[in-house]
Amino acid sequence: MVVWTSAWLHGAAASDDVLDALHPWADAHEVRAADADTAARLDLPGPDDVPDGPALLLAALRKAGAAGGELVLPVPGDARGLDGATPFAKHAMRHGEAAVLPEARIGLVPHEVADGVLRWTVFGLGELAPPEHVPIGEAEHGMSSAMREAASTLTDLGVAKHRPNVREEIARTVASRPTPPWPQNAPQRALRVLQRASEVEAILWVATDDSPGGALSASATRARTEALRPLFDAVRSARRAAVAEMVRVLAGQAGKH
Numbered sequence: 001m002v003v004w005t006s007a008w009l010h011g012a013a014a015s016d017d018v019l020d021a022l023h024p025w026a027d028a029h030e031v032r033a034a035d036a037d038t039a040a041r042l043d044l045p046g047p048d049d050v051p052d053g054p055a056l057l058l059a060a061l062r063k064a065g066a067a068g069g070e071l072v073l074p075v076p077g078d079a080r081g082l083d084g085a086t087p088f089a090k091h092a093m094r095h096g097e098a099a100v101l102p103e104a105r106i107g108l109v110p111h112e113v114a115d116g117v118l119r120w121t122v123f124g125l126g127e128l129a130p131p132e133h134v135p136i137g138e139a140e141h142g143m144s145s146a147m148r149e150a151a152s153t154l155t156d157l158g159v160a161k162h163r164p165n166v167r168e169e170i171a172r173t174v175a176s177r178p179t180p181p182w183p184q185n186a187p188q189r190a191l192r193v194l195q196r197a198s199e200v201e202a203i204l205w206v207a208t209d210d211s212p213g214g215a216l217s218a219s220a221t222r223a224r225t226e227a228l229r230p231l232f233d234a235v236r237s238a239r240r241a242a243v244a245e246m247v248r249v250l251a252g253q254a255g256k257h
Contacts, residue, residue, distance in 0.1 A: 031119070
């Protein structure tokens with residue numbers, strides 16, 4: 001949503017391309033404003049109205065003067081990209097992801113409301129801190145470093161263990177993630193970083209799944225959690241940096257035409 005709407009707002013993609021790119025994530029997408037004021041400002045269905053489709057959201061973004069988006073991936077203890085203790089921030093934290101369009105003061109939070117149905121709730125935003133810029137190279141290096149450190153720490157703690165068919169488990173986890181199309185001129189490095197982040201996340205989920213061998217002791221579980229937390233953070237940072245790089249490059253290319 002962040003990449004494609006930004007490309008569309010800069011004239012680097014058609015609206016139909018944006019709508020088509022949403023399909024891998026859900027069979028149907030619907031849109032509704034979080035409150036009556038936001039609904040009135042953007043001509044969107046309100047919280048008590050029947051939701052509408054994402055084409056209406058694109059019209060609302062254009063009307064509100066949106067110029068580009070930012071990806072937010074909040075977790076407890078890390079509220080970067082949010083706007084304080086607002087309904088948007090609470091909703092984004094609950095679902096772990098959101099899109100922010102700062103010029104339009106709009107936030108979008110997706111969540112599944114039924115099998116195959118993804119709802120985008122639209123919020124008006126409060127005061128936002130300046131976005132944190134992490135160069136994509138720095139984020140990529142940080143993810144690789146965190147992975148090496150986590151592997152070393154888990155081995156030292158005796159938490160790492162042999163697991164049959166682990167490569168197959170990781171491959172299945174990666175394959176289960178939707179793979180949406182990207183704009184034609186999306187930078188290849190950013191796409192590689194997103195792919196690598198998905199692979200590392202799959203490794204993390206396999207590493208924290210105790211089902212084949214039984215649960216670890218409480219102390220071992222805590223040690224594993226502490227060892228892996230920096231890697232989870234690095235994956236989130238890499239994803240945000242890759243999306244920001246795609247938005248930057250696509251906007252720059254559109255500006256040259």
